[in-house]
Amino acid sequence: MIWSRHNTSSPLRADATLARVTGSLAMAVAVLLGLVILLLIRESWGMLVDGGWVRFFDSEGWYPQRGQFDLLPMLWATLAASLGALLIALPLGMMSAVFSRFYAPGWMVSSLRRVMMLLAGIPSVVYGLWGLTVLVPLIAQWEPPGASLLAAILILALMVLPTVALTSEAALAAVSPASLQGAAALGLSRKGIVLGVALPEARAGIMTGALLAALRALGETMAVLMVAGNVVQTPGSVFDSVRVLTANIALEMPYAIGDHRAALFATGLMLMLIVTLLSWLAGRREELAHV
Amino acid sequence: MFKQPARYSDVMLTLLVWLATLLVVGLFAWLVGDLILHGYSKLNLAFLLDVPQNAGREGGIAPILVSTLLILAVALLATLPLGLATAVYLSEYTNGALANGIRMSLNILAGVPSIVFGLFGNALFCIWLGMGFSIWSGGLTLACMMLPLFISTTESGLSAVTNEWRHGAAALGLSHTAALWQVLLPAASPAITAGLMLSIGRALAETAALIFTSGYVDRMPTSLSDSGRALSVHIYDLSMNVTGGDASAYGSALVLIITLMVISGIAVGLTNRFLSQRITPS
Amino acid sequence: MKINSNTTSQSETSTVPYTLGDMEQGAACCIPVPHIEVENLSVAYQGKIVLEDVSLNINKGCITALIGPSGCGKTSLLSSLNRLTDLIPGSQMQGKVHIDGVDVRDPQLDVMTLRRKVGMIFQKPNPFPLSIRRNIEMPLREHGVKQRGELEARVTTALQDVGLWDEVRDRLDTPALSLSGGQQQRLCIARALALEPAILLMDEPCSALDPIASVVVEELIHSLRNRYTVVIVTHNLAQARRVANYAAFFWMTGRVGKLIEFGRCQSLFDSPSHDLTAAYVTGVSG
Numbered sequence: 001m002i003w004s005r006h007n008t009s010s011p012l013r014a015d016a017t018l019a020r021v022t023g024s025l026a027m028a029v030a031v032l033l034g035l036v037i038l039l040l041i042r043e044s045w046g047m048l049v050d051g052g053w054v055r056f057f058d059s060e061g062w063y064p065q066r067g068q069f070d071l072l073p074m075l076w077a078t079l080a081a082s083l084g085a086l087l088i089a090l091p092l093g094m095m096s097a098v099f100s101r102f103y104a105p106g107w108m109v110s111s112l113r114r115v116m117m118l119l120a121g122i123p124s125v126v127y128g129l130w131g132l133t134v135l136v137p138l139i140a141q142w143e144p145p146g147a148s149l150l151a152a153i154l155i156l157a158l159m160v161l162p163t164v165a166l167t168s169e170a171a172l173a174a175v176s177p178a179s180l181q182g183a184a185a186l187g188l189s190r191k192g193i194v195l196g197v198a199l200p201e202a203r204a205g206i207m208t209g210a211l212l213a214a215l216r217a218l219g220e221t222m223a224v225l226m227v228a229g230n231v232v233q234t235p236g237s238v239f240d241s242v243r244v245l246t247a248n249i250a251l252e253m254p255y256a257i258g259d260h261r262a263a264l265f266a267t268g269l270m271l272m273l274i275v276t277l278l279s280w281l282a283g284r285r286e287e288l289a290h291v
Numbered sequence: 292m293f294k295q296p297a298r299y300s301d302v303m304l305t306l307l308v309w310l311a312t313l314l315v316v317g318l319f320a321w322l323v324g325d326l327i328l329h330g331y332s333k334l335n336l337a338f339l340l341d342v343p344q345n346a347g348r349e350g351g352i353a354p355i356l357v358s359t360l361l362i363l364a365v366a367l368l369a370t371l372p373l374g375l376a377t378a379v380y381l382s383e384y385t386n387g388a389l390a391n392g393i394r395m396s397l398n399i400l401a402g403v404p405s406i407v408f409g410l411f412g413n414a415l416f417c418i419w420l421g422m423g424f425s426i427w428s429g430g431l432t433l434a435c436m437m438l439p440l441f442i443s444t445t446e447s448g449l450s451a452v453t454n455e456w457r458h459g460a461a462a463l464g465l466s467h468t469a470a471l472w473q474v475l476l477p478a479a480s481p482a483i484t485a486g487l488m489l490s491i492g493r494a495l496a497e498t499a500a501l502i503f504t505s506g507y508v509d510r511m512p513t514s515l516s517d518s519g520r521a522l523s524v525h526i527y528d529l530s531m532n533v534t535g536g537d538a539s540a541y542g543s544a545l546v547l548i549i550t551l552m553v554i555s556g557i558a559v560g561l562t563n564r565f566l567s568q569r570i571t572p573s
Numbered sequence: 574m575k576i577n578s579n580t581t582s583q584s585e586t587s588t589v590p591y592t593l594g595d596m597e598q599g600a601a602c603c604i605p606v607p608h609i610e611v612e613n614l615s616v617a618y619q620g621k622i623v624l625e626d627v628s629l630n631i632n633k634g635c636i637t638a639l640i641g642p643s644g645c646g647k648t649s650l651l652s653s654l655n656r657l658t659d660l661i662p663g664s665q666m667q668g669k670v671h672i673d674g675v676d677v678r679d680p681q682l683d684v685m686t687l688r689r690k691v692g693m694i695f696q697k698p699n700p701f702p703l704s705i706r707r708n709i710e711m712p713l714r715e716h717g718v719k720q721r722g723e724l725e726a727r728v729t730t731a732l733q734d735v736g737l738w739d740e741v742r743d744r745l746d747t748p749a750l751s752l753s754g755g756q757q758q759r760l761c762i763a764r765a766l767a768l769e770p771a772i773l774l775m776d777e778p779c780s781a782l783d784p785i786a787s788v789v790v791e792e793l794i795h796s797l798r799n800r801y802t803v804v805i806v807t808h809n810l811a812q813a814r815r816v817a818n819y820a821a822f823f824w825m826t827g828r829v830g831k832l833i834e835f836g837r838c839q840s841l842f843d844s845p846s847h848d849l850t851a852a853y854v855t856g857v858s859g
Contacts, residue, residue, distance in 0.1 A: 121492055123523055272404075275404065458695065
């Protein structure tokens, strides 16, 4: 006796048309990523072939007109800004999530979440505007010029804070009540429950949130462009003006030609690869967490 | 067993946590308060209806609002059909290789920095397809950025509508198409619209991608091939390139934020309605 | 796309179009005439067999109860009768299912028509998020009934049949989801009846309802005898005794659902041939 497979779609013509239409449109979407990568590679080809990419690391500074494309100062600036932002945003975000979940009186919880969601929705230009008009002069009073790595770190921290807070809150909410009740039944204090049970159990979700925040920080352009000063130099102190990779692209694209333009596209490609790696990592963590 | 005096570490954590939250809320209040303070003087009808004068320091933002709306319209024109079709496809063929491939690529696209989309849009639409700096280029680039978010929220809206109705419709001898059209899509429509609102919100906040695709021109656009300045780009220009442009920048920022709040309010309201529709009284 | 009651499947070759034809409504139940013939049916999901080697005949106009503990494949049996198993990825069927002599798995068969003639009621009431009227009208329209007059008539008849007419006649355009659970379930039955099926499959139709609603629905099922052939899965043995003419008892043997005993309801409960059946119906096990 032959087993027959019965998981095919209905034989009606309408359904077949539907399948074809949605299928072809879906294909168009499917190729989008490939198209992006392809175009980036194509436009940056000049800088990539024949060992051209070496120029990114052994040039004498960033002087595109003279064919010098040293990316390192900007790379350090990007990393410093993002890491600094994470160092501030992660603890703050986690603590406000802990507050929301375990310490806040009931009426506060939803208002807090709404505040976080509003913060998450503020456009980067607006953060940049505020940073430029309020934060930078403030820092300048302390130590000129004000438009600095510190400003970038602070603004980025403010921008990724909602992401960290919201994902941490969701992760903490997912901690099984059984664990919490068990801990309470053992006589643990609130601090003990939070630090000993809730945070460890929510660790996976929190880390995913951290990865997403890192993603956002690395990819941020406008806000950092507006407050960081945009001088190409390896930062020696937090008060130095710096230029991050994303801001560099934004600033120089309007007039870049030839190798210069290719270099900018290559930077874009590099950013894309880093982001893909981080996304993939975050995705893997999610999968592992659900296993 | 009597009440113990609170332990030091407990008090510390409580303090820390309260402080952290107060700090965060305080910063938020500072930012929004500042915005309102500096921007509300500009909030009048004249601001919304006049053209910019004196490089934007005075006058209004009418052409910019029009450009923004047009760019959004173009983006939606591309996103809605492509996004709906793909989401329907994904929800019907959930486990196929193509479906998983699409999902993965959309996940990656969702994390791509907007400046990279700016590069992409510039290379593809402005140069390759010869559209130059135009509302077309800007809108289509935005569509590429909106698609991942829109597709994922629509797909989850459709999946939430789920098997009860899907099986019920099949048991009545209805085709997939009929079930989709008559039951599933209408039932998922609040969730789909909410997703749409979120995507629009993201699009409106976009700056870096638009600078290189729809350009800087702040005149009233006469066609979709004209270059046009979006609201977010205007804020950027006023604050960075125009000395004394801060007041207008704040005004524009306030307009943008208020629009975004209204949109996200609609999104939340729709999501709640969608969720409450699922609860059947018994 | 209009689908009339005698539509055929879209076949490429020029074979004779195949339909189930108009089935007679069930004859009186005391004359057993097979309506559904199941022969050596096995159902598996993604390689895991849930039901093995089931053979039984469902008689016309009778109410047949499928009883037994959860997981024995009763719902799978039901789903294979109207090919709803097609919707479950990785499902496989082996064996024969004939309704009025027609093989349900025949590739020439129009599944839409099959499912119109064989209606299904689910455990959890699932009226569409449409108005009461549209819940019944929409499937009718999809199956080709377009005329206003006929639609109205069939909606009224269906609602009267299930005893809902008086309760909802002045709010036909209000959302179906605003009805109570029992009313929703009766609406689902009305929706199926409006398509004029010959067979009704019911998967624990009362288990999600409160006791009072349960009674109303049960009485409705009872009234369907002789007019329709009903196959009902139920966990409620008392209900099975009250409502059914025939009963089929299922049990898990070696991780696979099997049919243990089948016969007239009365004799299965009062003098079961199988030890397992005896144990189950007296509440000793299961």
